Amino acid sequence: MKIIKDPVHGYVEADALTLRLLDSGELQRLRHITQLGFANLVYPGANHTRFEHSLGTMHLSALMSGQLGLDRDETRLVTTAALLHDIGHGPFSHVTESVMEEFTGRSHHQIDRLVREGTIAGTLEAEGIDPAEVCAVVEGRHRLASIIHGSLDVDRMDYLMRDAHYTGVPYGTVDAHRLIRCAILTGSGIALSEGGINAAESLLIARTLMRPAVYFHHVSRIATSMFVHALREEVQNVRGADARELVQMDDAACMERLKHSEHAITRDLARRVYARDLYKRALYVGEDRVNAAALQQDLGPARERSLALAIAETAGVPGDEVLVDIPRLPGTLSMEVRVRNSHAMVDIEEVSPLINTLNDTRRQQWRLGIYTTGEHRHVVEQAATEVLRVKRVTKQDKLVVI
Secondary structure, X not given: OEEEEEOOOEEEEEOHHHHXXXXXXXXXXXXXXXXXXXXXXXXXXXXXXXXXXXHHHHHXXXXXXXXXXXXXXXXXXXXXXXXXXXXXXXXXXXXXXXXXXXXXXXXXXXXXXXXXXXXXXXXXXXXXXXXXXXXXXXXXXXXXXXXXXXXXXXXXXXXXXXXXXXXXXOOOOOOHHHHHHOEEEEOOXXXXXXXXXXXXXXHHHHHHHHHHHHHOOHHXXXXXXXXXXXXXXXXXXXXXXXXXXXXXXXXXXXXXXXXXXXXXXXXXXXXXXXXXXXOEEEEEEOOOOOOHHHHOOOOOHHHHHHHHHHHHHHHOOOHHHEEEEXXXXXXXXXXXXXXXXXXXXXXXXXXXXXXHHHHHHHHHHOOEEEEEOHHHHHHHHHHHHHHOOOOOOOHHHHOOOO
C-alpha cells in the first residue's frame, strides 16, 4: 500500500493494483490533459489535470463502496472503473468532445478499446477483473454504475471540490463525506437517506453556481469555440489529418500540431487561443430572446458552423471570423431520497423546496453566444439578430435592479 498526498482529500491510499494501473501509458497521459480545458485563461490556477481527478474519484469510490457494504470483488471493480473512467478524454478534456463524437463516433465514456488492449488489459486479467465489466460501469450499463455515473456520483463530488480549489471560486463546497454516509444502493441506483438532504442541496447549489462562474464562463466558451473550429478545419482540409490520432494526443501535442498546421485558418486560430488573443462576444443572449428549443435540434459543430456561415454572409465578413456557440439546455436536477422511517422513495424535489428554484436558475443561466473579431462585433450582432430572429431588448429588460 502506498499513500499519495492529494490537495483536496488529504491522503489517498493506492494498493498494488492501483499502482500498476497508474504506471500505464493511458493513465500517465492524463497528467497532460487539463481538467477544465481553457478555464485557465480566466483562472490562472486552473491547471489541474484528469490524472489527479481520477485519483480523487477512485478515493471517494472506495469510501462509497464501504458505505454500501460492497464485497471485495465489487469494491475492486468500482474503484478500478473510477480510476480509469477518464482515460478516453481527448486534448483539453471536454473541449474536443464534440469533435471526437463527430469524426470518430465515440465519446470519452467509451473506453473499451483502451481497456481491452495493451498493459491495462493484462493487469486487469491478472487480477481477475473483467475489462468488459469495467467498461459497463464507466458507460453506465452496470448495476453499480451510478456510484461514478449518476445523480449522486463520486465523479461529480470530486470535480466540484477540485475545480473550486484550483480556480479559487468559493461555490464548489461539497460535504462529500456526509453524502457518502447517507448513500443507499437501490434497484435504480444510488439514493439518499433523509439525513443527507441538506448535503445534497449543497451539492446541487454548487453545480448551479459553478456553471456560469467556471464551466460556462464566456472567455472559456470563446476559446473552446475557436479551438474546435481550428481542429475541425484541420481534419477536413489537411491531407492525412486523422481525427482519431488528434484526439489521442495530449494538450501540448495537439496545440503544437494546430499552431504549425499547413492550413492557415487552423494555424491562426490555434495561435490566437495560445496567446489569449480571443474573439469577442457579438451577441450573448438567454432563452428568453431566442427559440432555444428549436436550436437544440440536430445540435453539434456542423449545425453551429452552418449558422455561423449564414450570419457571416449576412454581415459581409469572412466566414471564419464568426463562431456560433449553442450549449445544450441543462438537464433537470434530481435524485431519489428515502423518507425517514419508511421504505418509500421520492424524488428530492418533493422534500426540498430549493430544487425547483435551482432548475429554473439553470435554465436562466443558458446563453447562446455569437463570437467574432473586435472590429466586426457590431455588424455581426445585427446579422445574428436577423438570421436567428433574436427578440429585441425591451425597456423592462433594461431596468437596473438595485
